[in-house]
Ligand code: SF4
């Protein structure tokens with residue numbers, strides 16, 4: 001029998017050979033970041049734990065040839081521009097960095113994670129579903145192995161977040177759409193790059209301020225000048241959907257909460273029955289008139305209700321970015337047009353107009369043909385137009401992209417004949 | 418347009434600097450009779466800035482002396498080997514300028530912001546909400562709010578549209594203060610070899626810096642290891658150490674952290690003495706209150722990470738931060754890890 005280690009090696013060799021074929025055919029789709037000569041490149045190799053860093057290329061052609069020759073599992077470039085990208089970190093000479101945002105399904109709460117993600121404690125090996133806990137319930141350890149799955153629902157959520165982010169970056173920060181580039185990571189998320197002279201020199205602290213705005217950190221409802229008119233019906237002032245910045249976003253969101261509302265949702269966020277009735281009776285108003293102000297007047301509410309609504313609106317408007325990525329001015333990010341070693345899918349650029357319709361399970365598929373593999377265990381999943389699984393200890397002949405996904409995810413190994 | 422008088426009042430402007438350049442004065446000239454008043458005025462600037470910052474006011478009889486005394490004072494400060502003193506000087510001078518700027522016309526404030534600091538300002542036009550007077554590009558805005566801890570400055574709480582933030586004239590003056598402060602700091606940073614000609618006056622200035630004990634470089638409260646502090650506390654600590662200002666919550670967080678981490682009241686007090694807005698009685702009261710000697714007798718704990726996060730005080734959390742919910746836990750974990 002083959003030992004586990006040998007299986008792993010055979011699998012790696014197999015994936016690498018498929019990646020190699022892919023790059024020979026498609027290397028021209030690998031995209032260069034701007035000012036390629038000032039960027040640092042990094043590569044993960046299939047051989048375990050080997051990383052090549054501090055590489056530079058003068059031309060995209062050199063990068064493409066390098067990738068085709070060494071066939072790495074993952075390819076990254078620095079968000080930063082350096083005088084000497086090959087030098088060790090402290091001697092590189094930082095010249096600036098693109099402004100980067102990372103939206104990853106890992107950071108977004110979804111119900112389905114409890115079905116398709118698992119963790120296991122490194123110390124005592126017990127495992128569970130969903131996100132790992134802060135401390136292991138059995139041994140108190142805090143290091144876990146995570147096994148996450150790519151799921152269309154989670155990715156759909158990530159896409160909603162990236163669309164929210166684009167809206168905010170464009171309308172509030174006034175960044176031109178031409179300077180915004182969106183990439184699918186090839187796994188569980190999206191990256192947004194702002195590549196413009198304007199933002200290049202922002203330091204970590206500046207980027208933190210931008211991050212805080214995007215997440216809604218430090219938003220002080222006392223500063224919003226929200227006032228309450230007294231009288232029989234308490235009405236709320238100080239927020240208008242036409243206001244720039246967070247105020248306008250909050251007002252728009254509250255109106256949306258009202259018009260989408262049903263009893264259960266309103267109850268679940270902690271509103272009192274009278275307020276709920278009052279909100280529900282207003283629904284027709286909101287959708288029928290344009291310049292409607294009726295949303296400000298809800299019977300049986302006071303500051304308390306408004307605070308609940310505002311908190312809810314903040315939570316919904318806040319964009320779920322991985323804040324650490326944006327503030328790190330030396331970050332490496334995946335090169336568009338390369339393969340993701342965790343999935344065998346393409347990391348790729350997406351035109352903003354096409355983003356709403358983008359389906360990673362179709363458009364990021366990199367391989368055609370078929371492959372027979374032995375699958376240890378995998379949940380049901382979609383790829384292309386087809387549904388697969390669940391599998392348990394079987395040999396299957398699958399489209400190559402599905403087979404590679406399972407191989408990359410270490411849920412399967414090649415069948416030797 | 419910037420007048421002679423303006424140059425004297427705002428000698429940090431490009432116009433004032435150009436004026437100085439044209440005169441081509443050498444250092445050795447400064448000790449000759451005709452220029453002595455400049456040196457004298459520079460010394461006075463420094464004395465006021467360091468000892469009685471509230472008295473700092475331009476002397477307007479002779480604008481050229483006033484203009485020249487500013488770069489001269491900066492050159493003198495560059496020869497002083499004490500970061501804390503330099504910081505105090507920069508804070509006092511820039512505060513003095515912004516106080517005066519607040520009384521100027523909107524046009525003048527905008528003129529200085531654009532002419533000297535190259536701010537990207539959109540023609541004030543329609544669509545400004547009442548009380549606001551200027552559209553300032555967010556990049557110039559965030560560069561200058563680094564030392565502001567009041568939540569009203571946070572971008573999140575501002576009107577931001579198409580890349581521009583709405584601000585008032587007074588806010589613009591306050592932001593210019595930050596520009597001036599960093600400009601002065603940058604210029605006084607380069608340590609220059611004290612020119613022979615200035616030996617005498619530099620002695621006088623050293624005397625001035627010794628008049629207040631608070632200018633001594635201070636020590637970390639004993640027993641507290643800076644390298645074990647969580648990033649948020651380290652940031653507050655560094656800000657204060659560098660002479661910066663903290664918000665109320667920031668001060669509370671830092672003080673309660675230090676007290677809970679085992680620093681004595683006296684050590685914390687000494688540490689706060691270096692703060693640029695140090696007020697002995699107030700600080701003493703705060704520390705005693707937090708450590709539980711006054712008032713409720715309970716020792717106050719620093720706020721939880723969640724609270725610090727919502728107030729924007731959680732700064733570059735690291736891996737350890739993922740495992741904790743309170744900055745004190747971070748500190749303890751780190752000490753534990755080191756003992757292993
Ligand atoms: S996570 Fe907590 S301890 Fe870490 S930096 Fe943020 S507030 Fe401080």
Ligand SMILES: [Zn+2]
Nearest residue numbers: 121124136139
């Ligand atoms: Zn365990």
Ligand SMILES: [Zn+2]
Nearest residue numbers: 112113151154
């Ligand atoms: Zn899911």
